[in-house]
Amino acid sequence: MLDKSKTYLIVGLGLLGGKYAQVLSQKGYHVTGITHSPSTLDYALRHDYIRAGKTEDFADLVQGADCVIFGLYPTVLLDWVRQYGALLRPGTLVTDVSGVKRGVVEPIQELLPEGVEFIASHPMAGRETSGIAHSAEVDFAPANFIITPTDRNTQAGIDWCRDLAETLGFKRISLLSPAEHDHMIGYVSQLCHAIAVSLMCASDNSDLACYTGDSFRDLTRIARINDKMWAELFLWNKDNLISEIDMFTNALQEMRQKLVEDDREGLEGMFRLSTQRREAFDKK
Numbered sequence: 584m585l586d587k588s589k590t591y592l593i594v595g596l597g598l599l600g601g602k603y604a605q606v607l608s609q610k611g612y613h614v615t616g617i618t619h620s621p622s623t624l625d626y627a628l629r630h631d632y633i634r635a636g637k638t639e640d641f642a643d644l645v646q647g648a649d650c651v652i653f654g655l656y657p658t659v660l661l662d663w664v665r666q667y668g669a670l671l672r673p674g675t676l677v678t679d680v681s682g683v684k685r686g687v688v689e690p691i692q693e694l695l696p697e698g699v700e701f702i703a704s705h706p707m708a709g710r711e712t713s714g715i716a717h718s719a720e721v722d723f724a725p726a727n728f729i730i731t732p733t734d735r736n737t738q739a740g741i742d743w744c745r746d747l748a749e750t751l752g753f754k755r756i757s758l759l760s761p762a763e764h765d766h767m768i769g770y771v772s773q774l775c776h777a778i779a780v781s782l783m784c785a786s787d788n789s790d791l792a793c794y795t796g797d798s799f800r801d802l803t804r805i806a807r808i809n810d811k812m813w814a815e816l817f818l819w820n821k822d823n824l825i826s827e828i829d830m831f832t833n834a835l836q837e838m839r840q841k842l843v844e845d846d847r848e849g850l851e852g853m854f855r856l857s858t859q860r861r862e863a864f865d866k867k
Contacts, residue, residue, distance in 0.1 A: 654679075730745065
């Protein structure tokens with residue numbers, strides 16, 4: 584259980600950072616926030632997501648925090664830690680929401696002051712929308728929460744991160760190494776976005792919008808995408824994503840060949856295998 588006597592600072596009040604602030608505040612935790620956007624800060628204060636916040640001159644908020652949650656893109660996160668990380672007090676526990684971990688976790692652990700522990704994590708609860716105004720739409724209960732510890736982390740730090748996830752409402756919490764996380768995310772998240780985006784970019788069929796069914800809407804929901812964030816995540820994890828795209832391309836080529844050859848039995852075999860494998864992903 585998280586300690587309600589502590590102060591929880593959220594740096595970056597976007598979709599996920601805003602949701603963290605909302606849930607923690609509603610449960611009676613003392614939450615403060617830092618954002619570059621005055622309108623975002625105003626929204627967070629008006630909706631009681633945070634008790635105090637700033638867009639600049641925020642050294643007092645950083646120094647007064649017991650726990651810090653970074654809701655920033657990887658490059659912004661690294662830049663922030665380089666510039667302001669020295670303000671964090673020894674004993675502070677820190678985590679993030681970043682969708683990639685290699686090249687992020689270890690540099691941050693190196694940059695932070697002695698006695699400040701960074702336990703990386705990834706709440707897999709993003710949506711096709713962005714910004715704090717949409718954070719209330721996020722539902723943590725059915726989502727996965729991944730903790731990606733290194734040998735620099737203590738068991739107490741990992742337990743704190745797990746307690747945070749449970750307090751936020753996550754029901755499935757797992758531990759992976761940063762490398763395992765990025766390999767996994769290349770398939771279950773980034774490849775899916777790549778397929779949806781490629782489908783929409785392949786042809787301008789907007790005139791068919793009146794005729795589409797649920798299958799098209801379901802497959803392309805995530806094609807309405809945060810361009811800056813996803814470009815960064817794709818490039819940061821490009822080795823894994825390229826490998827997954829190659830694997831998918833081979834499978835699509837296999838299906839194409841069966842069509843060319845009128846191979847009904849081969850197609851039915853692929854459909855049966857797809858159905859069998861999909862069962863593992865059905866949420867109970």
